Amino acid sequence: MQDEMELRRLIVEIGKRIWTRGYVAANDGNITAVLNGRELLTTPTGVSKGFMTTEMIIKVDRSGKAVSGNSKFRPSSEVMMHLEVYKTRPDVKAVVHAHPPYATSFAVAGIPLDKCVLPEAIIVIGAVPLAPYGLPSTMEIPDSIRELIQNSDAVLLQNHGTLTLGSDLLNAYHKLETLEHTASIVWKAIQLGNMNVLPERERDRLMTLRDKFNLPGRITTCDATPMPSSQSESYETHSSPDAISEQRIRRIAEQVIAKLKKT
Numbered sequence: 001m002q003d004e005m006e007l008r009r010l011i012v013e014i015g016k017r018i019w020t021r022g023y024v025a026a027n028d029g030n031i032t033a034v035l036n037g038r039e040l041l042t043t044p045t046g047v048s049k050g051f052m053t054t055e056m057i058i059k060v061d062r063s064g065k066a067v068s069g070n071s072k073f074r075p076s077s078e079v080m081m082h083l084e085v086y087k088t089r090p091d092v093k094a095v096v097h098a099h100p101p102y103a104t105s106f107a108v109a110g111i112p113l114d115k116c117v118l119p120e121a122i123i124v125i126g127a128v129p130l131a132p133y134g135l136p137s138t139m140e141i142p143d144s145i146r147e148l149i150q151n152s153d154a155v156l157l158q159n160h161g162t163l164t165l166g167s168d169l170l171n172a173y174h175k176l177e178t179l180e181h182t183a184s185i186v187w188k189a190i191q192l193g194n195m196n197v198l199p200e201r202e203r204d205r206l207m208t209l210r211d212k213f214n215l216p217g218r219i220t221t222c223d224a225t226p227m228p229s230s231q232s233e234s235y236e237t238h239s240s241p242d243a244i245s246e247q248r249i250r251r252i253a254e255q256v257i258a259k260l261k262k263t
């Protein structure tokens, strides 16, 4: 069994981080963690995640009903989404829901983050699927994620935000960081006019590393199909990574300069 006060402190700390980093606005977002076989801890509803204290964290049973806590605060309105995760994935011990701007932009655009782009992201979160839109605080969101979380610890919620699952609180929070960081880089690469996708061979080597590291959680293997507009040279045919990088940087710089000249 986890130490309750330690979990409360960690929830407060992660709340501060998601608010400070702009992953949530106002009172948005919610965090839960498994306390024991019968109970969970959840953030309260209607409170900024940047200003929580340990007494505000509420203990709920497996149906989401408060079993103890400060009566001034009520459990998160999204507690049903978290309960669905714990029901479907008994290996998951913590869940973080946020609205980070880059990842949420992809969720609003209806674009899953499923391409093989960055090594760490390929290993840690894999292909991030997009769950269909559901009305917050109803069963529509639990219904929309049920299938996807069978094989993924990171999900985009259409026109809403992100959901990350972890073997513990830090693990769930770190997946949120990785997801938002990846989304911001993919976004910027698109602005630069080219996104090279790592080929199947590199993806498979990364998957072997993931097995070797024995990482917890589940991922869906990312998509190694090149982007239709990609100007990538084949990774397989080049022997010098330095030469590839130099060529690519030069080409991107030329494209940026050409664009600037046009404006």
Ligand SMILES: [Zn+2]
Pocket: 028, 029, 097, 098, 099, 136, 160, 161
């Ligand atoms: Zn939300």
